[in-house]
Amino acid sequence: MSILPKQITDKILAKQTMDLSVPKPKATPQLSMPINQGTEYRDDFHTWSLLVSGEGLMQFNLSIAKPIFVTLTLRLCAALVDGCANCPITITANGNSVESHYRDTNEHWHDKVFQLDKKWMKAGNNEISISLDEDAKTQLFIKAVTVLGEE
Numbered sequence: 001m002s003i004l005p006k007q008i009t010d011k012i013l014a015k016q017t018m019d020l021s022v023p024k025p026k027a028t029p030q031l032s033m034p035i036n037q038g039t040e041y042r043d044d045f046h047t048w049s050l051l052v053s054g055e056g057l058m059q060f061n062l063s064i065a066k067p068i069f070v071t072l073t074l075r076l077c078a079a080l081v082d083g084c085a086n087c088p089i090t091i092t093a094n095g096n097s098v099e100s101h102y103r104d105t106n107e108h109w110h111d112k113v114f115q116l117d118k119k120w121m122k123a124g125n126n127e128i129s130i131s132l133d134e135d136a137k138t139q140l141f142i143k144a145v146t147v148l149g150e151e
Contacts, residue, residue: 012068013149018060020048020075021143031147035059038132047141049079050089056132060145066123068149070116074130075144078104087140088133096120101133109143118151 016028023041025033025048036059038052050056062070070093078085085105091098093116104112116128132140 012151013062013064013070013147015146015148017144017146019144021046030063031145032061033058033145034061042141045077045141047077047143049139049141050087050130050132050136051139053132053136054134056136056140058130058142060128060130062126062128062147063124064121064126064149067118067121068151069118070121071146071148071150072098072114072116072128073144073146073148074112074114074142075109075146076104076112077109077141077143078107079139079141080107081138084138086135086137088136089140090129090131090133092127092129092131093117093120094122094127098128104140 016031018025018028018031037057038055039048039050039058042049078087088101088103090100091114098114098116
């Protein structure tokens with residue numbers, strides 16, 4: 001017997017976007033952000049920001065009926081200090097490394113796609129974490145998080 005709501009078990013994972021351009025982001029049917037630390041909403045840029053190197057963390061919960069491949073798309077922008085970006089991040093799915101020390105240097109809003117392997121996913125709640133690395137010197141802005149699944 002499944003513990004997931006019927007609307008979740010009926011579909012694999014339709015495209016869903018969590019809008020982070022607002023101070024209080026709303027969860028989608030399968031994606032929520034229960035933890036954010038070392039972050040803040042930047043009203044001047046209408047976005048959430050990973051602020052504190054080594055402590056900036058956004059944790060998302062993704063509820064799926066069974067293990068599937070997931071495409072994770074981040075709408076992001078690297079903050080510049082003295083014309084340079086230094087905001088490496090690490091992304092994990094259920095503790096498995098998706099991307100370590102990814103360095104984005106694009107100061108304009110753009111989409112970056114990451115693939116979450118089916119072997120890292122499980123039926124039920126899956127923890128996807130985006131953390132600012134300890135050697136970061138600048139902020140990373142994240143305006144949206146989109147997930148899409150396939151078998």
